[in-house]
Amino acid sequence: MAQTPAKQTGKKTSRIQQRNRGRILDAALNVFSRHGYRGATLDQIADEAGLSKPNILYYFEGKEDIHVTLLNQLMETWLDPLDHMDPDGDPLNEILAYVRRKVEMTRDYPRESRLFANEVLQGAPRMGPHLEAGLKPLFAEKTALIQRWIDDGKLAPIDPRHLLFSIWATTQHYADFDAQVQVLMGDQADILNDADGHLEMMFKKVLTP
Structure with a gap:
């Protein structure tokens, strides 16, 4: 079963969670700015961020959410x-x-x-x-x-x-x-x-x- 992000449970996010979320958004900005929305994939964002795809989906619902x-x-x-x-x-x-x-x-x-x-x-x-x-x-x-x-x-x-x-x-x-x-x-x-x-x-x- 997929984990539920802290932002959806109402719990305060930890520094690690904040840092990972920032890494994902920064990586996604690189990917989207190079490939556009249609050309970008979650795999590309995960590779850029140095995180696994399940890790990405812990913080965001998907590519559109990011x-x-x-x-x-x-x-x-x-x-x-x-x-x-x-x-x-x-x-x-x-x-x-x-x-x-x-x-x-x-x-x-x-x-x-x-x-x-x-x-x-x-x-x-x-x-x-x-x-x-x-x-x-x-x-x-x-x-x-x-x-x-x-x-x-x-x-x-x-x-x-x-x-x-x-x-x-x-x-x-x-x-x-x-x-x-x-x-x-x-x-x-x-x-x-x-x-x-x-x-x-x-x-x-x-x-x-």
């Missing part, structure tokens, strides 16, 4: 840079700071970026509720803020929705297409520093009234 757990953890981190756009700040500085934060996320969370991209490319079957409940209202709030700045003459006229799409596309490219970037630019440690400067210059030119 994937959803990772997505749940990701969303707060993913929304945080946009949430920090300050309505009382200087409009141009606020947007350029957002671009910098997104580049920093590409540097610090490349696996998470690919996990997110793979999920969306599949139609967001497991993240759909998060996009509706978390991202959509925040997106509406911030695009309305940017439109207000434009109407006040503080930014050049531009569709705020497509502006955010462009920021996401240009910043996340460096994580989602890292293999291509490395082939084309070589193994340069300062690629993201160069990208940061380039994107800041580009968006500054587009947005300056």
Whole structure:
């Protein structure tokens, strides 16, 4: 008979259980970011984590449970840079700071970026509720803020929705297409520093009234 995880019995998890759970999630993040949800298997996650498959199933119900757990953890981190756009700040500085934060996320969370991209490319079957409940209202709030700045003459006229799409596309490219970037630019440690400067210059030119 399969063991019941502490999270389902209501008992406090031990340090070993917390550590193993963390190992599984970190291993799964590697596997999902490389192979996507459909290409990933529990065997691959177990091998990556250095644990047996039954051990994996002690902590999680299956592959989907692990994937959803990772997505749940990701969303707060993913929304945080946009949430920090300050309505009382200087409009141009606020947007350029957002671009910098997104580049920093590409540097610090490349696996998470690919996990997110793979999920969306599949139609967001497991993240759909998060996009509706978390991202959509925040997106509406911030695009309305940017439109207000434009109407006040503080930014050049531009569709705020497509502006955010462009920021996401240009910043996340460096994580989602890292293999291509490395082939084309070589193994340069300062690629993201160069990208940061380039994107800041580009968006500054587009947005300056």
